[in-house]
Amino acid sequence: MNIREVAWRLFSAELNGAVYEIKGEAEKSPSYAVTPLGAMVNRVLMAGVLTEKENVGTEDDPLWRGRVQDTLSGSFYINIGRFQPEAAEAIAGIDTPAYVAVVGKVRTYTTDDGRTFVSVRPETISVIDEPARDLWLLEAAESSWSRLKTMRKAISAGTADKKDLVSLGIREKDAEGVLIALDQYGTPNSMTYLKPIQNAIRTILPDHSIDLGLPEDIPDDYPDEIEIEPGSTARDNADMEDIVLRLLEELDTDGKGALREELESKAMVEGITSMELEEITNTLMDKGLVYEPNIRHLKRI
């Protein structure tokens, strides 16, 4: 069964630290970026102010980059390519600045000199109003706080055994994430994650004096600029499935489906080998998204 990945609500401070990725090994199994607080994130729901946008591709083959400021102290980056046509169309029509909500997949990208950056590849991006942004701030704050509490519980238990954590009332999946996070990043600096929560509460309650007693001079924890190449190597099965589905649509000019040879050469151009293509089309057939009207054609359902 195909259970849709949950959309995590988290702040950029946590997202941008999620540089460790668990690659889906089996077919259909998704990849996860693990955050320093132990969230195993495939999809996110994030909101904030779209402050910058730029199409670094062409009009026909757009590659949009944008920067969204989610709290006073943080931003995250979005990248939209030709295989997210709805999101590409949407961002083209948004004037900066604007409150936006983004639902998308997390992508990690490692530069030649070994630095890893995290960005979001939106499935949808939409303009929202201020109350909707505030609601998101609250959900992200509650969700972050709950992860901080879980992390704290795990650290004070001082165990690296998942079963022990589960017996403390931590859900199995959370326990798994927490242990990976501790292993990869060590004990998190809670100030980094408390600060955006405090900022969020301050934004929602401007008339209250909100002070969690944090030092006010914590440096902002995000990179200034990131470069994402169009042909970036960080690509998983889900990406390739998307590409093949789009190609099937593009190549189906007469309603009979796409010719296999044409699909194969087009896929090659997208960097998908014929062996990979075979695997992907089998998966798509299993998922009921594609069928073979005859031996020469493949068609999207």
Next chain:
Amino acid sequence: MNKEDRITPLFEDLKKVLEGKVEDAQLRNTIKTYIEDYGVDENRAKAAIIKKFDPSTTSGFVTADTVSKKIGDLTGTEMNIDLTVKIVYVESREVSIRGKATPILSGIIGDDTGTCSFTIWDRDDITLIKGGTYSFRNAYTKLFRNQAQVNIGTRGKIEEVDADIDVRSTQMPSSEPTVAKIGDLTEGMGSVTVTGRILSIEARNVIANNEPKTVYSGIISDESGKVQYSAWNDFSLNEGDTIRVKNAYVRSWRGIPQLNMGDRTEVEKVDDNLIELDDTVNRRTVAEVINVGGAIDVEIDGMAIDLREGSGLIGRCPTCNRAVRDGECSLHGRVEPVADLRMKLIIDDGTGAISAIVDRGNTEGITGISLSEAERMSGDAGDPSVVSRRIAEIVLMRKVSVNGNVLSDEYGPTMIVKGISFKPVDVKAGAERLYEEMEATL
């Protein structure tokens, strides 16, 4: 174009290919079954029907060869397999598929490598006896809740085998007795004790294993949720009774757990005070529902984060009610579509995500856009997608409360929505609460 016209060309084609291998009337009926009852694509139907009546043909269509498999080796993706199995448990019932009452046989089969559940679709020509050994041929499998399920469709065959096999019990019925809350019941529980109140009861006469029998069914609830039950004995159940059910077992239908009271089940009346039902009975998170596979009559609050394709102003075929694309019904060709409004939403509450299918009345209610207004918008713009875009603006990224039944199939969990409304959230109060908690903890 009427529906006969869709069948006839196929019939003529197939008659030529299958010359003399099948009676005309039977062929015509088979085509109808594929095309009309199951909505099978014409080419797929052709291939399947040729294979059905002329198994020797390769016919140029791509079809997988049959392989013999053991239950323990099933992956849930097999298209065409043979199995020799013993019937561990079987029951017959009727389900509604696209509005048509369809008989199904379902239960558990086993061999020396394990057990799994099976379903035989729309085959009143098949009778299975518990404990009997059969060969299931041309079966296919699906993966459901990480377990393979064996299915026999129209082209499957079942033959009795004169042999006995030792069944290695892997999952059901599980012998370990468990006490459970109704909201935690899930497929695979084989000996479960629950305490709950009978909310409804209904008696039905059915034919099970060739004998007339009365089945009592209805809804039973505790504080954690509601579940459908069926009882194969008269336990003198009455509406409003609070009962403790021992040694019942759970079977799922499309992901929705059902409590079954069989021969080994004991039922006793208990003190009504043990169960106190209030408004919160139906409240669940998405994760809670997904964990058990499905549920009846639940209420979920979450963010509407996506409006899927096929939402907004759609056209339906006047004959079969399927959604049409570009004025073409997949069965009936070009039709004069009947306009309808609907939403296919993704609801995500931060614990998980489910699809929610919202009908016209509820769509009109929450969006404030009536069907006739939607038609006018579409007409003015010359493009029906203005309607779904407008709906997206109204509902997306807003918190909604939905209620209905949640079922699961290979596409994941889906709620058939009975009611939907915007859920007002007092963000300021929420932030105050969070701040207080953090201050107290830090």
